[in-house]
Amino acid sequence: MDKHLTSARALKVLSIIIVFCAWEYAGRIPVSPAFPTFLETMQGLWEITIDGSLLRAYPETLKPLILGVAISAVLGITIGVAIGLSFKVEWFASPIFVVMQSAPLAALIPLLVLAYGIGLTSKVMVVCIMAMPVIVLNSANAVRHTPTSIKEMGRSFLGSPMEIIFKIILPSAAPVIFAGLRLGVSAGFIGAILSELLITPTGIGDVITYNQAIAEYAKMYAAIFSIIVLAVVFLDVIEKIELTLFRPDKRVSA
Amino acid sequence: MTSQGNTALKTTQDAPQSDIAVSVRNVSKIYGGAIHALNDMTLDFPRGQLTSLLGPSGCGKTTLLKIIGGLLDQTSGEILVNGKPVDGPGPDRAFVFQDFALMPWATVIRNVAFGLELRGIAKSEREAVAEKYIAAVGLSGFEKQYPHELSGGMRQRVGLARALSVNADVLLLDEPFSAVDEQTRRKFQEDLLALVEHEKKTFIFVTHSIEEAVYVSDQIALLLARPSRVSEIIKPDIDRSISPDALRRDPVYLDTVERIWSSLRSYVE
Numbered sequence: 001m002d003k004h005l006t007s008a009r010a011l012k013v014l015s016i017i018i019v020f021c022a023w024e025y026a027g028r029i030p031v032s033p034a035f036p037t038f039l040e041t042m043q044g045l046w047e048i049t050i051d052g053s054l055l056r057a058y059p060e061t062l063k064p065l066i067l068g069v070a071i072s073a074v075l076g077i078t079i080g081v082a083i084g085l086s087f088k089v090e091w092f093a094s095p096i097f098v099v100m101q102s103a104p105l106a107a108l109i110p111l112l113v114l115a116y117g118i119g120l121t122s123k124v125m126v127v128c129i130m131a132m133p134v135i136v137l138n139s140a141n142a143v144r145h146t147p148t149s150i151k152e153m154g155r156s157f158l159g160s161p162m163e164i165i166f167k168i169i170l171p172s173a174a175p176v177i178f179a180g181l182r183l184g185v186s187a188g189f190i191g192a193i194l195s196e197l198l199i200t201p202t203g204i205g206d207v208i209t210y211n212q213a214i215a216e217y218a219k220m221y222a223a224i225f226s227i228i229v230l231a232v233v234f235l236d237v238i239e240k241i242e243l244t245l246f247r248p249d250k251r252v253s254a
Numbered sequence: 255m256t257s258q259g260n261t262a263l264k265t266t267q268d269a270p271q272s273d274i275a276v277s278v279r280n281v282s283k284i285y286g287g288a289i290h291a292l293n294d295m296t297l298d299f300p301r302g303q304l305t306s307l308l309g310p311s312g313c314g315k316t317t318l319l320k321i322i323g324g325l326l327d328q329t330s331g332e333i334l335v336n337g338k339p340v341d342g343p344g345p346d347r348a349f350v351f352q353d354f355a356l357m358p359w360a361t362v363i364r365n366v367a368f369g370l371e372l373r374g375i376a377k378s379e380r381e382a383v384a385e386k387y388i389a390a391v392g393l394s395g396f397e398k399q400y401p402h403e404l405s406g407g408m409r410q411r412v413g414l415a416r417a418l419s420v421n422a423d424v425l426l427l428d429e430p431f432s433a434v435d436e437q438t439r440r441k442f443q444e445d446l447l448a449l450v451e452h453e454k455k456t457f458i459f460v461t462h463s464i465e466e467a468v469y470v471s472d473q474i475a476l477l478l479a480r481p482s483r484v485s486e487i488i489k490p491d492i493d494r495s496i497s498p499d500a501l502r503r504d505p506v507y508l509d510t511v512e513r514i515w516s517s518l519r520s521y522v523e
Binding site: 147149150152153154155156157158159160163167168171172174246247248249 | 320323324325343344345347348349351352353354355356357358359360361368369371372373400401402416420
């Protein structure tokens with residue numbers, strides 16, 4: 001019995017329940033008239049689901065998000081691995097991403113709009129600026145810190161440079177690369193919503209701003225809630241992919 | 255360049271190919287232009303025997319082993335394996351690493367077969383070979399386990415099986431038992447003797463333990479530091495036919511340990 005209560009799944013569910021209860025309680029005090037309770041929010045979620053506004057909004061939001069995350073993942077991991085493998089590439093490329101990571105995005109958005117307009121391109125750029133640096137820097141670090149002895153092992157057993165990269169360095173770096181990917185994807189979600197709030201209200205950003213404007217706070221929070229749920233599910237899928245493809249050893253022990 | 259080529263030719267003719275598996279000729283290694291890790295070292299490793307490189311830390315024994323293995327480049331001098339000069343890793347040498355160097359994401363059988371995988375041997379074939387050496391090092395039944403599920407001693411057995419499965423003439427062991435607990439270590443040393451007997455390969459074995467060197471070696475090269483050099487070659491004249499326990503009490507064994515200690519003593523401090 002005890003085992004069931006302290007199992008991974010039970011503890012996760014328990015933590016979620018506590019957060020929802022605290023939310024419900026805070027909504028009932030109430031903290032602010034603009035802060036709905038958990039149950040009101042769920043009802044709002046139900047309403048925006050059946051009236052079709054969520055369904056119309058998501059394709060709009062997912063377009064720059066998925067495009068931006070895909071570009072960031074492919075380009076980011078490639079550049080990061082190159083940086084990790086070669087000091088020359090690091091000196092050349094790494095300052096760009098360090099600057100990108102510390103640059104205040106909100107200040108850059110007007111420039112992006114000026115250069116690329118208010119369409120999809122700007123929004124994809126925002127997602128990339130948010131997601132790419134952390135993916136690049138994590139990948140670079142992971143590759144740079146591959147244990148020397150397994151690289152020597154690869155060389156001594158006559159692995160070609162490509163074999164050493166693909167059979168030794170990448171699997172060894174995979175956990176940290178994927179950690180970077182997860183951070184990058186969460187940042188990409190922030191970027192996607194930010195771009196919809198700051199550039200032009202489309203998709204979920206539109207649902208949020210519209211419901212805020214007409215004081216339908218439950219629906220506004222419901223839209224925010226839905227994007228968080230989506231982000232969590234997305235991150236979980238990435239973790240599953242990682243364990244299946246790269247780290248069968250961790251899957252066994254988990 | 256030309257003069258080096260000439261010496262290569264000469265030494266090839268001088269050294270009869272059949273007795274000497276690895277020959278180190280005037281090898282020096284200088285790090286960063288100033289630190290002399292090896293200084294004009296010359297040393298022969300007889301075929302089919304186990305030679306230990308024994309010495310205090312800093313005497314360059316691991317550096318020498320890595321140069322023989324082709325993992326480090328020497329600053330000058332040359333290494334001959336089966337009479338041919340080498341500059342880089344080759345199929346004639348296999349390495350056993352101090353920290354095992356196993357891939358944590360790969361099963362025991364994939365780790366053992368990895369040397370063959372890198373040589374492009376088909377999966378079924380390489381796994382059959384790996385299977386044989388997994389059995390030889392006493393790990394049958396652990397093929398599908400991952401390294402983190404094994405003890406330190408078992409992990410090094412995987413490293414040993416990997417080195418054996420590529421069927422190299424020369425096995426290079428870099429303090430293979432130093433990360434293994436004492437009991438396992440003794441068992442390991444006994445198994446190693448059986449392996450030398452059975453496999454007919456040339457073993458080059460780096461250690462800092464005098465007892466270990468005397469126990470397992472046909473020949474011990476005593477290395478000293480600052481400047482690094484071979485101070486002495488000792489051939490322990492021990493009767494290997496007696497039991498391992500009797501061997502550890504054998505007067506010849508104990509005398510040899512004592513003799514090495516007295517020549518090292520003055521350099522320790």
